[in-house]
Amino acid sequence: MKAIIVCTSSSHGNTRKVADAIGDVLGAKVVDPGEISPVELAEYDLVGFGSGVYFMALDKRLRAFVDAVPEGQGCEAFVFATSGMSEPSFRPYLRNLGDQLTGKGYELVGGFACRGLDTMGPLALIGGLNKGRPNAEDLTSARGFAEQLRARFD
Numbered sequence: 001m002k003a004i005i006v007c008t009s010s011s012h013g014n015t016r017k018v019a020d021a022i023g024d025v026l027g028a029k030v031v032d033p034g035e036i037s038p039v040e041l042a043e044y045d046l047v048g049f050g051s052g053v054y055f056m057a058l059d060k061r062l063r064a065f066v067d068a069v070p071e072g073q074g075c076e077a078f079v080f081a082t083s084g085m086s087e088p089s090f091r092p093y094l095r096n097l098g099d100q101l102t103g104k105g106y107e108l109v110g111g112f113a114c115r116g117l118d119t120m121g122p123l124a125l126i127g128g129l130n131k132g133r134p135n136a137e138d139l140t141s142a143r144g145f146a147e148q149l150r151a152r153f154d
């Protein structure tokens with residue numbers, strides 16, 4: 001099974017920690033959108049897309065990358081994010097990303113989210129929200145998520 005993870009993680013590297021944990025289990029390289037062409041994803045059996053959340057949206061570079069993925073070259077895909085707070089029901093950014101990928105012909109096989117250190121604005125004055133996260137427990141959960149994905153190919 002050939003897997004790759006496309007990840008943006010611009011604030012504290014929180015999402016990258018999750019991506020690395022998942023990538024370690026899947027034997028997948030983790031790349032920034034600038035390091036791969038959307039067309040190249042067709043070479044993989046499983047593709048992960050992950051980002052931090054900024055102003056109630058996934059990173060615009062990841063969104064632009066997914067916009068540029070051609071339709072109909074789909075394989076299996078999963079999505080993940082870290083954020084200061086859980087996804088609000090009125091703004092389901094991770095679900096929307098999954099829907100977009102499904103619309104492009106990917107089979108969405110999973111989603112993962114956890115909290116990450118958030119020092120946005122005044123939160124920095126108190127040392128941030130979710131200090132130390134993603135923590136060991138979050139990364140163990142991420143690895144468990146990846147093991148389930150890997151088992152699909154056993």
Ligand SMILES: Cc1cc2nc3c(=O)[nH]c(=O)nc-3n(C[C@H](O)[C@H](O)[C@H](O)COP(=O)(O)O)c2cc1C
Binds near residue numbers: 086
């Ligand atoms: C400019 C900025 C805006 C943010 N906006 C949100 C937000 O709307 N909702 C939320 O839950 N977290 C928000 N956060 C917190 C980040 O989603 C969280 O810190 C995340 O783990 C960052 O991931 P990264 O370190 O991979 O970039 C924001 C953080 C920054 C720096």
